[in-house]
Structure formats: structure tokens, C-alpha cells
Amino acid sequence: MTLCGSMRFFPQMLDVAAELTRRGVIVLAPFAVIPTGEQSSPVKSRLDELHLRKIALSDRVVVVTDSSLYVGESTRAEIVYAVDNGKPISWAVREPLRVTLIDEMAPYAPKNFGGAR
Numbered sequence: 753m754t755l756c757g758s759m760r761f762f763p764q765m766l767d768v769a770a771e772l773t774r775r776g777v778i779v780l781a782p783f784a785v786i787p788t789g790e791q792s793s794p795v796k797s798r799l800d801e802l803h804l805r806k807i808a809l810s811d812r813v814v815v816v817t818d819s820s821l822y823v824g825e826s827t828r829a830e831i832v833y834a835v836d837n838g839k840p841i842s843w844a845v846r847e848p849l850r851v852t853l854i855d856e857m858a859p860y861a862p863k864n865f866g867g868a869r
Contacts, residue, residue, distance in 0.1 A: 753772060753777050753778065753779055753780070753810050753811065753812045753813070753814055754779075754780040754781065754803075754806045754807045754809070754810040754812075754813050754814070754834075755768060755769060755779060755780070755781040755782070755813075755814050755815075755816055755844075756782075756803070756807070756813055756814070756815050756816070756827050756830045756831065756834075757815055757816035757817055757823075757827055757844075758817070758822060758823075758824045758826075758827060759782065759785045760822075761816045761817060761818065761846070762785070764816050764818075764844070764846050765781055765782075765816045768814060768816055768844045769781055772814070780806040780809065780810060781806075782799070782803055784799050786799065800826060800829075803830060804830065804833050807830060807833055807834050807837070807839060808837060810839060811839070811840075812839060812840045812841075812842060813830070813831070813834040813839050813840070813841050813842070814841075814842045814843070814844050815827060815831065815841060815842070815843050815844070816843075816844045816846075817843065817844070817845055817846070818845065818846040819845060819846065821843075821845070
């Protein structure tokens, strides 16, 4: 399973990864933060490509976000890639005092993210 989401949610990603690992799930996630001023750098492009390769290895993607359901440009591209490659999407949504794993939220089906489906 690969975690996706804004790096602003990195502490939450670690919580989700820990919970999934306790459940016996192999978890892949992003681990490098690129400063705002370097978002168009070659390093960022290489890391984005690496993350897509992680998605390709996975059987599911979990989008980590908060109760506003914030999804940035990179995460949106990762969702599209996952959907285009037949990967189911689940959501881990931070609510006050807990993280809820939500499978296949209908209002956020892949069509809303510009995928081919």
C-alpha cells in the first residue's frame, strides 16, 4: 500500500503507516520534503517519479488528508496515476483526535480528479 498526500500531513502519514503496519500491511510512503521555492526543481521531479513507481508496486493507494479533504497538485496527479493503473483509492482523514480510514469515498471518486475513467 502506498500513502499519498501533502507533506503538511507527514506526522499523520506516520500515524497511518504505523497503524497499517500493525495490521500486517506493507506500507510505502514519501519521505523527502522539498521546500516551497524548489517545487519545480529536478530533484522534485525525480522524487515525484519515484513515488509513482511506489504506487505502481502497490495494490492500493491511501490518500492522507485532514477534515477539509485538502489535496494538492502532486497528490491529485498521484491519484490520477493510481486510478489510470487500476489501483483502488482509500482515504485516511484526520478528524479531531483520531484518524479514520475510509475506503472508496463515493463523492471523491476518480472522475473528480481528472482520471481517464
